[in-house]
Amino acid sequence: MSLPRRLAHVVGVAEQAARATAVADDPALLVAAAWLHDIGYAPALARLGFHPIDGAVFLRDRGADERLCGLVANHSCACVEARRRGLTIDWPDEDTALRDALWWADMTTTPAGEVTDVRQRIAEVQERYGPNHVVAQSVAEAAPRLIGAADRTEHRLRNQLPLT
Numbered sequence: 001m002s003l004p005r006r007l008a009h010v011v012g013v014a015e016q017a018a019r020a021t022a023v024a025d026d027p028a029l030l031v032a033a034a035w036l037h038d039i040g041y042a043p044a045l046a047r048l049g050f051h052p053i054d055g056a057v058f059l060r061d062r063g064a065d066e067r068l069c070g071l072v073a074n075h076s077c078a079c080v081e082a083r084r085r086g087l088t089i090d091w092p093d094e095d096t097a098l099r100d101a102l103w104w105a106d107m108t109t110t111p112a113g114e115v116t117d118v119r120q121r122i123a124e125v126q127e128r129y130g131p132n133h134v135v136a137q138s139v140a141e142a143a144p145r146l147i148g149a150a151d152r153t154e155h156r157l158r159n160q161l162p163l164t
Contacts, residue, residue, distance in 0.1 A: 005111055010038055012113030016105035023156040024098040026067075033071040033102050040072070050087055052078035070094060076106045077145050081138035097156060104153035107146050118150035 017034035021027030039045065040055025047054050056073035060066070070091030082089050093099065107118045116124070122143050129136040139146070 006038060006041055008113035009109055009111050010035060010113075012109035012115070013037060013105045015113075016109055016115065017101065020101040020105060020153060020157060022160055023153065024101050025096070026098060029065075029068060029071070030098050030101055030105075033068055033075070033098075034105050036068070037072055037075045037102065037106060048087060050078075050082060050085055053082065053087060053089060056089075056091060066091065067094070071099060071102055074099070076103050077138075077142035077149075080142040081134060084134050084138055097152070100149040100153045100156075103146060103149040107150055118147055122146060 014031060014034040017031050021030055024030040036055065036059065038051060038055065039058060040051030040053065045054050045058045047057060052073050052075055056069040059072060060069045071094070073089045073091045074093040079089055079093060104118070107121045108116055110116050110121065110124065111128075122139055125139045126136040131137075
């Protein structure tokens with residue numbers, strides 16, 4: 001994916017996150033995590049070749065808050081793909097409303113930065129990578145958790161229910 005397209009996705013994710021700040025215990029952290037969730041794709045930052053961990057390590061090495069690092073490392077159920085790649089994520093998945101909102105923002109934004117439905121996004125990733133690719137397989141395995149996070153976030157947004 002080209003840098004302009006990646007940037008369009010990141011901008012879209014940040015815009016989605018901004019729509020969900022009412023359901024996050026730390027709205028600024030949610031938006032910051034959205035802006036930074038794909039920083040590990042930058043070629044100069046690649047250590048392991050797995051962008052969630054590469055991005056979190058980069059942030060940690062620059063003194064970023066551990067919670068931010070954990071959100072980046074675990075965004076969109078990265079633990080599944082990490083396991084399939086034989087990697088370990090050094091930050092716990094916080095499993096909070098803020099985390100759900102970040103996953104929702106990422107999984108409701110297309111590569112071009114447009115708003116989509118979580119189920120359509122999952123299908124798009126699987127189609128783009130093909131059935132035998134680790135990314136497509138990981139997204140298929142993670143789909144129930146991704147959909148759950150999106151559904152919870154949408155419920156919270158409809159009802160303005162933060163934190164649970």
